[in-house]
Amino acid sequence: MIGQSPIRTFIAHAVLILGVLVVAFPIYYVLVASTHSLQTILRPPLPLVPGDQGWANYSTALFGGVGRIGGVAVGTLLFNSTVVALGIAIGKIIISLLSAYAIVFFRFPGRMVFFWLIFITLMLPVEVRILPTYKVMVDLNLIDTYTGLILPLIASATATLLFRQFFMTIPGELVEAARVDGAGPWRFFRDILLPLSRTNIAALFVILFIYGWTQYLWPLLVTNRSDMNTIVIALRKMISFADADTQWHLVMVTCVLAILPPVLVVVLMQRWFVRGLVETEK
Amino acid sequence: MTPRVVFPNKLLPYLLVAPQLAITLIFFYWPASQALQQSLQREDPFGLKSQFVGLANFRKVLADPNYINALQVTVIFSVATAFVAMAVALLLAVQADKVVRGKGFYRTLMIWPYAVAPAIAGMLWLFLFSPSIGTFAVLMRNLGIAWDPLLNGNQAMALVVAAASWKQISYNFLFFVAGLQAIPKSLIEAAAIDGARETKRFWTIVFPLLAPTTFFLLVINTTYAFFDTFGIIHAVTGGGPGKATETLVYKVYNDGFVNLVLGDSAAQSVILMVIVIALTAVQFRYVERKVHYG
Numbered sequence: 001m002i003g004q005s006p007i008r009t010f011i012a013h014a015v016l017i018l019g020v021l022v023v024a025f026p027i028y029y030v031l032v033a034s035t036h037s038l039q040t041i042l043r044p045p046l047p048l049v050p051g052d053q054g055w056a057n058y059s060t061a062l063f064g065g066v067g068r069i070g071g072v073a074v075g076t077l078l079f080n081s082t083v084v085a086l087g088i089a090i091g092k093i094i095i096s097l098l099s100a101y102a103i104v105f106f107r108f109p110g111r112m113v114f115f116w117l118i119f120i121t122l123m124l125p126v127e128v129r130i131l132p133t134y135k136v137m138v139d140l141n142l143i144d145t146y147t148g149l150i151l152p153l154i155a156s157a158t159a160t161l162l163f164r165q166f167f168m169t170i171p172g173e174l175v176e177a178a179r180v181d182g183a184g185p186w187r188f189f190r191d192i193l194l195p196l197s198r199t200n201i202a203a204l205f206v207i208l209f210i211y212g213w214t215q216y217l218w219p220l221l222v223t224n225r226s227d228m229n230t231i232v233i234a235l236r237k238m239i240s241f242a243d244a245d246t247q248w249h250l251v252m253v254t255c256v257l258a259i260l261p262p263v264l265v266v267v268l269m270q271r272w273f274v275r276g277l278v279e280t281e282k
Numbered sequence: 283m284t285p286r287v288v289f290p291n292k293l294l295p296y297l298l299v300a301p302q303l304a305i306t307l308i309f310f311y312w313p314a315s316q317a318l319q320q321s322l323q324r325e326d327p328f329g330l331k332s333q334f335v336g337l338a339n340f341r342k343v344l345a346d347p348n349y350i351n352a353l354q355v356t357v358i359f360s361v362a363t364a365f366v367a368m369a370v371a372l373l374l375a376v377q378a379d380k381v382v383r384g385k386g387f388y389r390t391l392m393i394w395p396y397a398v399a400p401a402i403a404g405m406l407w408l409f410l411f412s413p414s415i416g417t418f419a420v421l422m423r424n425l426g427i428a429w430d431p432l433l434n435g436n437q438a439m440a441l442v443v444a445a446a447s448w449k450q451i452s453y454n455f456l457f458f459v460a461g462l463q464a465i466p467k468s469l470i471e472a473a474a475i476d477g478a479r480e481t482k483r484f485w486t487i488v489f490p491l492l493a494p495t496t497f498f499l500l501v502i503n504t505t506y507a508f509f510d511t512f513g514i515i516h517a518v519t520g521g522g523p524g525k526a527t528e529t530l531v532y533k534v535y536n537d538g539f540v541n542l543v544l545g546d547s548a549a550q551s552v553i554l555m556v557i558v559i560a561l562t563a564v565q566f567r568y569v570e571r572k573v574h575y576g
Contacts, residue, residue: 008480012377013384019374020391023451026406027394029417033409045417095302102298107288114299121310123558125509131538131547132313132320140308152309155302172287185289214399216513217535232399236517239405248415255402255409262397267390274393274456 027259034058034252041248053249061253074254077231081213082261084149084230088212089205091154097197100163101189105175115164122157126218134221148222149230153215159204166200167193203276206269213262231258314555320548339549348525349533349550356529359443360507367447368499371454372492376484378455379462389459396452400445401513407445408518431519435526438519442527445518446511454499461495462488501565508557530554 033041035054040046061074102108103115126133133152142148170193178188219230226234235258238251266273321339323332343349378388395403410418413430422429431438465488473483489496512531515521521528521536528536534554538547 009381012380015377016374016381016384016388019370019377019451020388022370023392023395023448026403026410026448027398030406030409041415045420095305099299099302102295105288106291106295106298108292108295111295114303117311118302118306121306123562124310124314124555125558129310129313129317129551129555130534131544131551132316133309134539135316136309136313151305155305155309160302175287175289179287179289185291185294188289210397214397214402214513216399216401216516220516221539232401232513235405236401239408239517252409255405258402259398262399263394266393266397270390270393274389277453277456 027263030252030255030259034249034256036249036252038247038249041252057249057253061250061257072227072229072234074231074257076227077229077234077254078257078261080146080149080228081230081232081258083146084215084219085209085212085262087146087150088153088215089208091150092156092159092208093201093204095154096156096159096163097194097201100160100167101193103160104164104167105185105188118155118160119157121155126152130217130221137222143222144225144228149219149228150212153212153218156208159208162200162204163197166197170196199272200276202269203272206265206273207276209265210262317548317551317555320544321552324545335545339545340553343546343549343553346546348528351525352528352530352533355439355525355527356508359439359446359511359527359529360504362439362443363446363450363507363511364500364503366443367450367503368454368496370447371451372458372496374451375455375458375462376488378459389456392455393452395449398449399513400449400511401517403449404442404445404514404518407441407448411441431523433523435523438523438527442511442514442518445514446507449514450503450506454503457495457499458492461492465491498565501561505558505561508561530557 029046029048032048032050033046034057036046036051037053037057040051040053063073099114099118103111137143137148137152140148142151174192175188178192183191213230214232215230216232219233220236223229223233226237229237231254235251235254238254239246320332322334322336324335324339374392378385381388398406408416410416411429411431413419413432419429428434429437431441469487469491470483473487478486508529509531511529512535515527515529515532516535519527521532530550531554534547534550537543537550
C-alpha cells in the first residue's frame with residue numbers, strides 16, 4: 001500500500017463531496033420545491049430550505065385529483081406504475097427462468113435455434129420497431145390495458161442469458177444426484193435450482209423493477225386514457241411551459257413521488273443491485 | 283466440455299420455452315419483419331394500397347437534409363453525453379478508490395440517479411434551468427448570460443446533454459470502481475518504487491489497464507445515448523428549438539406518429555436496427571476477447 005499524504009486524502013474527499021452535491025442537487029432541489037407554494041416557485045430563485053407548504057401540497061396532490069391530467073389522482077398513477085414495474089420484473093424473471101432451464105437442462109431438436117431466436121432480440125429494442133409494434137397492439141386490442149403495457153416488454157434476452165450462464169455453472173453431479181434420488185424435472189427446479197438462484201433473482205429484480213418503472217416511449221404509445229398513464233407519462237403531460245396555469249407545486253410533488261419508489265428499491269437493495277448490475281453486464 | 287447431465291423429457295422443454303418464444307415472435311419478429319416490409323413499400327395517402335418501391339424509401343431518407351441533420355445531432359449528442367458521463371464518473375471513481383473511510387457512504391449517495399427515469403432526469407434539469415421558473419436560469423441572467431434553451435439550439439443541446447450524462451454517471455461510477463479494484467496493487471506499488479508520480483502512474487498503468495472497462499462503458503453509453511434518451515428529449519425540448527435536438531429515434535417517432543409518413547419511418551427503423559446490430563457486434567467481440575485473455 002502506497003502511503004498517502006493527508007492533503008491527497010483531503011482532496012479526494014473534497015472531489016467526492018462535490019460530486020455527490022452535483023449528483024444529488026437536482027433531486028434535493030425538487031424535494032425543496034415540493035414544499036413551497038406556487039407563488040414562491042414562480043418567483044425564482046427558490047430558497048434552498050424547505051418551505052411550509054409541504055403538507056398542503058402533498059395532500060392536494062394525493063387526494064385532490066390533479067386537474068391537468070384529467071382529474072386522475074396521483075394514487076392511481078402510482079398504482080399503474082407499480083403494476084407495470086412489478087409485472088415486467090416478475091414476468092421477465094419467470095419466463096427467462098423457464099426458457100433458460102429448458103435450454104440448459106434438456107436436449108431437444110431446435111434447442112439452439114430457440115436460443116438464437118431469443119438471443120437476437122437483444123438487437124431489437126422497442127425504439128427501432130415502434131410503429132409496427134404499435135400496430136400489433138392495435139390489432140390485438142391491447143391499447144390502454146395493463147397487458148399491453150407489460151407483455152411486449154417482458155421478453156428479454158438479457159435475463160435469459162444471465163440465467164443460462166448461471167445454470168451452466170451448476171455441476172452435473174447435482175442433477176445426477178437429484179435424478180438418482182428420484183426427483184423429476186419439476187422437483188429439481190423447485191427444490192434445487194430456485195433456491196440456488198435466489199441471489200441472481202434478487203439482483204435481477206432490482207434492475208428490472210427500475211427498467212419497468214422508468215419506461216417512457218412504450219407507455220406513451222399504448223396509453224390514451226389518462227387513468228391508464230404511468231406516473232412518468234402523466235408528469236410529462238402536466239408540464240407546459242408555454243401555459244401560465246401549470247400547477248408547479250403539484251408538479252414538484254408528483255415528481256418526488258415518481259422518483260421515490262425506484263430510489264428506495266435501489267438504496268435498500270443496494271448490495272444485490274450493485275452485484276447484479278456489474279455481473280449481468282460483464 | 284463433458285456432455286451435461288440432462289433430463290430425458292421430450293415435450294416438457296418445448297412447453298418451458300413456449301411463453302418466451304411466443305412473446306418474442308409476436309412482439310419482436312413480427313413487427314421487425316413488418317418494418318422491413320414497409321421500408322420497401324410506399325403507401326398512398328389514404329393508406330388503402332401500397333406498392334413495392336425497392337430501396338426508394340432509403341434513398342429518400344438518406345437524401346433528406348432533415349435526416350442528415352438528425353444524424354449529426356445524434357452523433358454530437360452521443361459523443362458529448364458519453365464523454366461527460368464517463369469522464370466525471372472516472373474522476374469520482376479514482377477519488378473513491380483512494381479514500382478508505384466513507385466509501386459505502388459515497389457510493390450510496392452516488393447511485394440514486396440510476397433509479398430516476400430519463401424523462402424525469404430531463405425535467406429535473408429543466409426545473410433548474412427553465413427560463414421561467416429555473417433558479418439557475420435567473421442566476422445566469424443576473425450574470426449577463428442570455429440563457430434561453432427554448433430559443434437557442436446550442437443551449438438546448440447543452441441542457442439535454444447535461445441531463446443525459448447526469449443520469450448515467452452513477453452507472454459508470456459503479457463499473458469504474460469495480461474496474462479499479464481489479465487492478466493489482468503490486469503493479470502500482472512497483473511503479474511508485476521506480477519513482478513514478480501519481481499522475482504518471484494513472485496515465486501509464488491504471489488507465490491502460492482500465493481499458494476493457496472503458497471500452498465496455500463506451501459501447502453501453504453510446505447505446506444509451508442513442509436509444510434510452512428519447513424520454514429526455516421528448517420531455518425537455520421536443521426536438522426543438524427548430525430541429526436542434528432531434529435525434530434519430532426522436533425522428534422515427536415524429537415521422538411515424540406525428541407526421542404519419544409510414545414508409546420513411548420504417549426505413550429509418552431499419553437503419554436504426556443496422557446501427558444496433560453493429561453496436562451489439564462490437565460489444566460481443568469485446569466480450570469474446572475478454573474471455574480469452576481473462
